[in-house]
Amino acid sequence: MNSLNQHLSSEDLDIALFGVPSASATAHLATCAECTGELSSLRTGFADLRLSTTALASKNLRDLDRIGGLRTLLPLRARRTFFTMPRLALATAALAFAIGAPVALHHRNLAPVAATPAQAAPQISDEALLTTIQSDLNTSVAAPLLPLTSTTPTTENEKED
Secondary structure, eight states, rough: SSSTOOOOOOOHHHHHSOOOHHHHHOOOOOHHHHHHHHHHHHHHHHHHHHHHHHHHHHHHHHHHTTTGGGGSOOHEEEHHHOHHHHHHHHHHHHHHHHHHHHHHHHHHHHOOOOOOOOOOOOOOOOHHHHHHHHHHHHSOOGGGSSSOOOOOOOHHHHHHH
């Protein structure tokens, strides 16, 4: 509800219909005939919906029982259980073989690898490292990386002058 002078919002009506309404919504419903009528209409609609779906489900169940139940709707081959005990055992064995054989073959062909200790890089002093960096910074830049001599564009007329 937005304010005391306005009616309940659809969210407030939903909460009042399916949950526990707030104190302000309850107070508003006690004083507002329009919101109370709307809530009553919603309750009636949902009760009718519940009643009609229950009646339809009961009718369908009676009709199904009258014609022999669900088993008569399925073909005879579908009624038989596909996974009988021998088929289930055979499928389990095939699955175990399909998983186990590649793993066993993979582990059988592996030869142990001797571990070699890691070789440490030679120690370079800080001064030598700084000297190397400074010499790299002092070297000249390659020609394609040098900046352009003129940054203003030239036209054909300026080139002829």
